[in-house]
Amino acid sequence: MSEAESYIDYETFLDPDFSATSFANTLVLSTNNPSDTPLDLSTPLSRVLFDVQEIDTHIDTLTTKSALPLLEHTRDHAESSGEILREVEGQVASLTESYKTLEKEVIERYQTAEQVRLTAERLVQTVKIGRAVARCLMLGRQLEVRMSELGGVGSAKKEDHRAMVRSADTLLSLRQIFLASGSGEEGEGLDRVNVVNTLKNELVNPGERSIVARAQQVVKEFSMSSLLASSGQTSSSTFTQTEDTKSRTTSALLTLYLLSPAPTKARVENFQPSLMLNALQEFLQTSLKSSLASLSRALSQLPSLERTLLEISARCQNIVALETLLESIKPPSHPLLDDSPSPEEKASSNFLQPVLQALDTSSLPSYFWRSLASNLSPRVQEIMQRGGVSARTLRSNKDRVKDMVRECVNRGSQLPSGSLNKGKAAMAGNWEREAAVMVGSIMGQVR
DSSP: OHHHHHHSOHHHHHOTTOOHHHHHHHHHHHTSOTTOSSOOOHHHHHHHHHHHHHHHHHHHHHHHHTHHHHHHHHHHHHHHHHHHHHHHHHHHHHHHHHHHHHIIIIIHHHHHHHHHHHHHHHHHHHHHHHHHHHHHHHHHHHHHHHHHHHOOTTOSSOOOTHHHHHHHHHHHHHHHHHHOOSTTSTTTTGGGOHHHHHHIIIIIHHHHHHHHHHHHHHHHTOOOOOTTSOTTOOHHHHHHHHHHHHHHHHHHHHHHHHHSOOOTTEEGGGOOOHHHHHHHHHHHHHHHHHHHHHHHHHHHSGGGHHHHHHHHHHHHHHHHHHHHHHHHOOOOOOTTEEOOOOHHHHHHOOSHHHHHHHHTOSOHHHHHHHHHHHHHHHHHHHHHHHOHHHHHHHHHTHHHHHHHHHHHHHHHTSOOTTOSOGGGSSOOSOOHHHHHHHHHHHHTTOO
């Protein structure tokens, strides 16, 4: 045994870096001369076979001598495995029983509780949508009632212009619900409710358009000047009409302010009431176009100039009255805006500020006269270029026209008599520049 162990180099074969190719090459070279041709492979092969036979004999001897211990080891190993298996099976059975108990007491109860939770959650969503729908329908009914309170043309009832503001408040409440469509907000899911879509398409949107058109018409018809009033009109009726005009126009302006498109939670000072500004600009443009057309016609027909200048003064007086009215109106609270200005800002804010800012002017009368003058010069130039009787008459009456135009500007830049605040019966300020601009626009072309 020791000879076999000494004969076979076990260390070589057990080396982790052992290479069969290298070992065979070494064996061949050790039993042959490298220069021999051909090489003798029988000797190295016999040695390898001998080594294999020795190994096989050694294995057979070891297994024969150690058969009984090997069998006993195998038996002990099998018995141990069986014992472990029985213990594991008992543990698995206990674990399975515990899982069934857990499943019955926890998992099944959890599944039932989850169904209850999901049902309750959906019921809450249903109740929430139901409340929102009910509120929309209530506001829709309120809108119908308030719009019917408007009365006026085509109605047996007397017009209640304040109903415009009340209707605008209702429309804003509806708009606030429709805009709150985010997750967890009041209007979430309302766009999928047919009755709400019907309400929006058949009542809210047409109602808003109708009220906006009504308010725009009131602003368009604004008139407080008494320059063209009949001489038989008493002061009391004039005062009553003046107060009614002020009240109706205030309601219309408040309505247009409230219904102007507004980004949610924008600051009040950054809000541009587009509907109100457009209505006021349209009123000014209508006055300008009418004044420009009538004055251009009157300058070519001087006998009608006095009456025309009186009409233009009346239009400008209406603009002066409108400016004073705008200055007296404070912006109302807007539910869609961040209404948190400082006390100083709130005290100084009024409807006139955004109008002056939009027109880039310091006052509305100044804007009227300067805009009229800038558009009048080309018209006078046309009259003079055409020549004829109109041009000669205008040239020969230059001084008279100049005085009449100056008087027109000074008269038109005053508040209408008996209107608004008595303390503002005469507008403070000097209108000489506007008068000079108007006179220059005419006389500059008359040569």
